[in-house]
């Protein structure tokens with residue numbers, strides 16, 4: 320994807336030539352006469368500001384239709400409506416804790432079966448397919464272990480067994496990867512993250528290229544009602560204009576930091592996929608996470624990702640808090656694991672802040 324294309328797609332007001340897309344707050348739209356519509360009737364069904372974002376985003380994703388939702392979880396919930404009791408979905412073993420929590424609830428409440436599999440092991444995944452399997456749900460860079468999955472074999476497997484391939488592309492964004500172009504059926508995002516990019520909007524988006532799926536999602540979107548508000552839709556569209564710059568800078572900073580941290584006494588393990596601004600660090604047992612977090616001066620101890628500021632999250636009690644301890648153990652989510660979303664600050668500021676906070680986090684050292 321060309322950088323200029325991103326910026327151009329984000330410009331879409333052709334009636335007035337406005338560079339910034341207008342925010343249509345009106346919830347209702349006047350009908351010209353009985354049986355006629357301007358194309359807009361009621362804002363839950365369709366809103367011009369939301370449509371402008373959805374159209375721009377569908378182009379970026381190489382899809383035909385996008386559905387902007389009130390959160391990333393609402394996007395995942397929208398997709399879950401495709402399934403019924405008895406259906407099975409094969410899910411990335413390592414994934415966002417909130418998704419695990421929702422799937423656990425759906426399994427207990429609605430009888431949809433979610434089977435966690437290791438997508439690094441193709442034979443294991445294939446071996447888990449039964450007559451009831453309907454879909455694969457994959458985080459191509461997993462949260463928080465940053466495991467990078469090669470999706471290509473799963474597009475082929477999905478077609479062979481008539482499974483929907485669903486990709487949570489939150490960490491990569493369409494700037495780095497366009498799974499619909501490669502063979503995925505459904506791509507979703509927590510747009511709260513890199514798409515919005517400034518920690519000021521909660522949003523999700525689902526994109527498809529198949530007309531029948533698009534029709535189903537349009538129905539679900541309108542029926543359930545977790546649609547994105549006009550102001551938030553505007554903020555996402557604004558975010559698109561700088562997505563390429565933010566992604567390049569975050570990734571550049573993350574690469575440097577991953578390399579620097581691999582040589583530190585304080586860090587036992589650096590988990591980095593080589594892409595995006597997301598990385599995790601496993602602290603050496605002589606260094607304490609709580610001390611590290613409270614001594615940060617530039618980086619921020621907070622629970623989100625993909626924004627302009629560097630955020631450090633403690634998955635054990637934050638993003639994965641509702642995952643049972645034995646499940647956390649299997650995924651290496653412990654009191655030593657930190658997840659970093661590297662922002663667009665000056666690299667030297669990030670590095671020096673992390674180094675000074677690590678020095679103060681050594682057990683026995685008074686900060």
Ligand SMILES: Cc1ncc(COP(=O)(O)O)c(C=O)c1O
Nearest residue numbers: 390391392415462489509511522
């Ligand atoms: C990979 C991933 N998917 C989905 C979500 C849920 O998104 P939201 O917080 O916007 O509801 C998150 C949130 O952190 C996430 O990291």
